Amino acid sequence: xxxxxALPPPTTIAAFDEFLASQPDDSAWELIDGGILAMxxxxxxxxxxxxxLSAALRPxxxxxxxxRVSAGGLRVQVSDDARDTxxxxxxxxxxxxxxxxxxxxxxxxxxxxxxxxxxxxDSDRGAKLRFYxxxxxxxxxxxxxxxxxxxxxxxxxxDTGWDLVTLIRPDDALSFEALMFAMPLSDVYxxxxxxxx
Numbered sequence: 001x002x003x004x005x006a007l008p009p010p011t012t013i014a015a016f017d018e019f020l021a022s023q024p025d026d027s028a029w030e031l032i033d034g035g036i037l038a039m040x041x042x043x044x045x046x047x048x049x050x051x052x053l054s055a056a057l058r059p060x061x062x063x064x065x066x067x068r069v070s071a072g073g074l075r076v077q078v079s080d081d082a083r084d085t086x087x088x089x090x091x092x093x094x095x096x097x098x099x100x101x102x103x104x105x106x107x108x109x110x111x112x113x114x115x116x117x118x119x120x121x122d123s124d125r126g127a128k129l130r131f132y133x134x135x136x137x138x139x140x141x142x143x144x145x146x147x148x149x150x151x152x153x154x155x156x157x158x159d160t161g162w163d164l165v166t167l168i169r170p171d172d173a174l175s176f177e178a179l180m181f182a183m184p185l186s187d188v189y190x191x192x193x194x195x196x197x
Contacts, residue, residue, distance in 0.1 A: 010034020011031060011035065012082060012083050013031060016036060030088045031086060032127050045192045045193065045194075046115050046147050048192045052190050053188060054069050057094060061094075061179075067094060067095065068095060070090075073089070074103075075105045076088055076089075076105060076136065077106075078107065090113065091114050095108050108138040110138060112142050113142075125153075129155075141156055142162075149194060150189055151166065152172075152185065168185075170186040
């Protein structure tokens with residue numbers, strides 16, 4: 001026998017913004033499938049990987065397309081619609097086009113990189129990945145970078161869906177085809193102390 005259970009309605013972006021206004025400035029939050037999730041403090045490995053990627057990508061930005069790199073500060077949304085229920089903050093994001101300097105979110109991401117940790121892996125590889133793949137038509141690439149092992153799951157959009165390439169060796173190249181740029185995993189993980197095998 002089944003019975004109905006009353007669940008709270010999903011949190012919208014409008015309610016999420018009200019929640020953020022009441023939080024300390026040094027706290028970080030995401031809205032994933034209507035749920036508000038606290039972001040944990042990054043590890044040294046996480047920050048090293050984010051720094052390596054953003055530093056390498058920044059000079060590759062084609063000036064004529066007004067492209068930019070964000071390192072974890074901006075969130076991504078489908079639109080300006082405050083009724084939406086997703087507002088994640090990718091670790092690294094590339095987008096092109098004009099944007100007001102006071103906006104806190106991007107609606108046209110081209111590349112998204114998430115650096116995985118045990119505390120966020122289920123969300124990043126689950127609900128967040130599904131949102132990225134199904135809801136953002138300008139998105140060309142999603143890279144999931146593990147911080148505790150040399151492994152990158154690189155999703156590339158094709159005419160028929162998404163292809164996955166898994167990279168695990170230092171000389172494997174993480175290719176950013178939209179920017180005509182690639183970097184070996186040895187550079188992605190430069191300065192990162194990985195556990196011994």
